[in-house]
Amino acid sequence: MTYRTASIIAYIAFFAVVLALPLVLNSFWTNRVAIYLVYSICAIGISMSWGYAGILSLGQGLFFGMGAYMLAMSLTLAVPENNPVPQLMLLNMEPNAVRDLCCVTTGSFLWIPFRSIAVGMIAGIVVPCILAAGIGYVMFKRRTTGVYVSIITLAFALIGQLLIINNQPLTGGFNGLADLALLEIGGFEFDPYGPSAYYAVALTLIAVILLARYMLTGRIGQVLKAIREDEARARYLGYDVENFKVFIFCVSAGVAGLAGMLFTITSEFATPSLMATSLSISMVIWAATGGRASLLGACVGALIVNFVGSLASESATFQPVWPIILGLLFVFVVLFMPNGIAGIFKAFIERSGRTERLGEARPSGKTERADKSERVQTELTAREA
Amino acid sequence: MNAVHRPSKAETVSAVPILRTQKLTVRFDEFPAVRDVDLSIADGELRVIIGANGAGKSTLLDLLCGKTLPSEGEIWLRDRNITGIGEAAIARSGVGRKFQTPTVFKDMTVLENLQVASNRRVRVFQNLFDRVKSGPNDKEVAVAERTGLLGSLKRKASELSHGQLQWLELAMVLSQDPKIILLDEPAAGMTAAETDKTAELLLDLAGSHTVLVIEHDMAFVRRICKTITVMHQGAVLAEGTAEEIEGNPAVIEAYLGSATLSHA
Numbered sequence: 001m002t003y004r005t006a007s008i009i010a011y012i013a014f015f016a017v018v019l020a021l022p023l024v025l026n027s028f029w030t031n032r033v034a035i036y037l038v039y040s041i042c043a044i045g046i047s048m049s050w051g052y053a054g055i056l057s058l059g060q061g062l063f064f065g066m067g068a069y070m071l072a073m074s075l076t077l078a079v080p081e082n083n084p085v086p087q088l089m090l091l092n093m094e095p096n097a098v099r100d101l102c103c104v105t106t107g108s109f110l111w112i113p114f115r116s117i118a119v120g121m122i123a124g125i126v127v128p129c130i131l132a133a134g135i136g137y138v139m140f141k142r143r144t145t146g147v148y149v150s151i152i153t154l155a156f157a158l159i160g161q162l163l164i165i166n167n168q169p170l171t172g173g174f175n176g177l178a179d180l181a182l183l184e185i186g187g188f189e190f191d192p193y194g195p196s197a198y199y200a201v202a203l204t205l206i207a208v209i210l211l212a213r214y215m216l217t218g219r220i221g222q223v224l225k226a227i228r229e230d231e232a233r234a235r236y237l238g239y240d241v242e243n244f245k246v247f248i249f250c251v252s253a254g255v256a257g258l259a260g261m262l263f264t265i266t267s268e269f270a271t272p273s274l275m276a277t278s279l280s281i282s283m284v285i286w287a288a289t290g291g292r293a294s295l296l297g298a299c300v301g302a303l304i305v306n307f308v309g310s311l312a313s314e315s316a317t318f319q320p321v322w323p324i325i326l327g328l329l330f331v332f333v334v335l336f337m338p339n340g341i342a343g344i345f346k347a348f349i350e351r352s353g354r355t356e357r358l359g360e361a362r363p364s365g366k367t368e369r370a371d372k373s374e375r376v377q378t379e380l381t382a383r384e385a
Numbered sequence: 386m387n388a389v390h391r392p393s394k395a396e397t398v399s400a401v402p403i404l405r406t407q408k409l410t411v412r413f414d415e416f417p418a419v420r421d422v423d424l425s426i427a428d429g430e431l432r433v434i435i436g437a438n439g440a441g442k443s444t445l446l447d448l449l450c451g452k453t454l455p456s457e458g459e460i461w462l463r464d465r466n467i468t469g470i471g472e473a474a475i476a477r478s479g480v481g482r483k484f485q486t487p488t489v490f491k492d493m494t495v496l497e498n499l500q501v502a503s504n505r506r507v508r509v510f511q512n513l514f515d516r517v518k519s520g521p522n523d524k525e526v527a528v529a530e531r532t533g534l535l536g537s538l539k540r541k542a543s544e545l546s547h548g549q550l551q552w553l554e555l556a557m558v559l560s561q562d563p564k565i566i567l568l569d570e571p572a573a574g575m576t577a578a579e580t581d582k583t584a585e586l587l588l589d590l591a592g593s594h595t596v597l598v599i600e601h602d603m604a605f606v607r608r609i610c611k612t613i614t615v616m617h618q619g620a621v622l623a624e625g626t627a628e629e630i631e632g633n634p635a636v637i638e639a640y641l642g643s644a645t646l647s648h649a
Binding site: 234 | 492504509517
């Protein structure tokens with residue numbers, strides 16, 4: 001079996017399992033797995049920018065959180081008690097302020113467009129994209145690379161988190177936005193604990209994987225890989241490296257924003273902790289564990305790490321040390337399995353493919369290593385001769 | 386093939402040198418690494434630049450391909466001023482650069498390296514919906530054959546020998562269809578057999594391509610080239626045939642006791 005066939009089978013199997021899961025899960029676990037699938041979408045975003053283009057963003061949570069907030073704002077306004085002005089603003093308004101969304105608190109007019117759910121949903125992708133394009137443009141035009149990109153993105157996420165916490169009258173502050181309405185599209189309601197929200201997430205995940213794979217196996221994926229390998233060489237071949245980097249950074253932010261919206265649908269809240277450093281770094285760990293250069297790998301990594309994490313959080317012994325375990329896992333993966341689970345899968349398929357062929361050619365069943373050393377030996381003798 | 390034989394406005398085109406520099410100067414901390422270099426390369430020429438270590442040869446190539454910005458002076462490619470337009474734009478306007486230590490995309494196959502190099506649609510959205518062929522096209526086969534890489538198309542670049550890496554980078558530069566090729570010591574680190582092959586390749590390129598080569602090895606230089614430019618302390622010291630250069634008193638004085646020429 002070639003690696004290509006094997007990976008197609010792996011993708012199909014993964015999609016089948018994801019689609020079948022609600023049939024066997026209770027409502028609690030349907031909701032939990034839906035959230036893990038949301039995290040998988042985040043990991044895909046990381047894989048696109050880090051795995052394919054070598055841009056390690058430690059601020060992906062910023063875009064994720066923005067996506068979550070955009071939709072959460074719309075869903076806050078969809079609750080009848082929050083009309084015409086959300087409760088959180090009434091609690092924080094000046095005594096004689098006008099009770100209207102235009103001017104009840106400073107900047108509250110920013111909420112006006114979010115009266116429309118559609119605006120919230122579009123903004124959840126577009127706003128992170130625009131912000132990423134701005135940050136990316138400044139960063140990449142100045143030829144910032146490597147660890148500096150990570151530090152800058154991390155700083156932006158911290159700024160985002162602080163802005164939300166410090167602007168309580170506008171954003172709900174530390175408590176974030178809770179008590180949201182359920183998302184309803186065309187009379188169809190997405191129940192976070194039922195199959196509807198689950199399938200919204202699952203189908204989005206599958207669509208994101210397929211689109212990302214189509215894009216990254218095409219010409220642009222090849223160019224991005226080349227930029228990852230040697231940015232200067234790509235430039236001397238005539239590519240405007242910055243534009244490609246801004247593009248993929250932007251797409252990756254859009255994917256994170258989309259995931260953020262799905263998070264709001266499945267968790268029914270948005271808090272500043274979505275922009276916390278720990279979540280951004282966790283996303284990187286998920287992608288690294290699964291294999292950063294593999295979309296499916298990154299997905300599976302997110303699922304496994306979160307599933308194990310949730311088991312650990314139920315145990316009194318493991319719950320307090322889970323962050324430490326997660327940190328050690330990252331160190332281990334970076335040192336010993338740089339291509340993550342996907343890398344192990346690939347090595348396994350390629351090895352079994354090789355032994356199959358060897359087995360056909362030579363029934364005596366020599367080990368691969370013996371065979372290799374023998375081949376080197378023959379080559380050496382040939383060269384001497 | 387030469388510009389002279391092309392119909393219409395060919396005369397004016399051939400009159401302008403393909404590459405020309407005017408008083409090209411770059412200073413690093415007030416130290417002039419390249420000083421007032423006026424270079425003029427004709428269409429189809431194979432020109433070699435020689436000079437001791439630190440004479441400014443590589444820096445000159447860096448200036449020409451945009452890696453380093455000149456402090457003063459101008460670079461003209463045919464009738465276009467390409468000074469300071471950025472590496473990518475310079476590359477697109479027709480300057481191909483091969484570095485001394487081969488820079489290729491190590492984790493990609495030879496074919497993928499060539500595909501990235503020969504893809505002339507360099508904008509993001511031109512590439513977005515473009516698929517990549519799994520096999521080589523005619524152009525890629527031709528360039529791989531020319532550089533002896535036809536049998537290695539499916540191999541990863543990281544598996545190639547040093548000599549093959551040099552050829553791969555050259556093949557990539559050729560795939561760009563450049564107007565002028567800048568080569569920094571193309572035979573560095575090659576075995577005698579590989580050097581022979583490289584010399585043949587360069588002679589083969591001359592005529593159909595304009596090539597500017599930096600080289601240390603005088604024996605190699607004499608094999609491939611008619612006109613030599615000698616650089617010394619950042620400036621052009623002399624220009625002429627191998628015989629003229631070796632008989633030039635200024636060159637002899639500059640190189641007195643230096644291994645480069647006496648070795649030759």
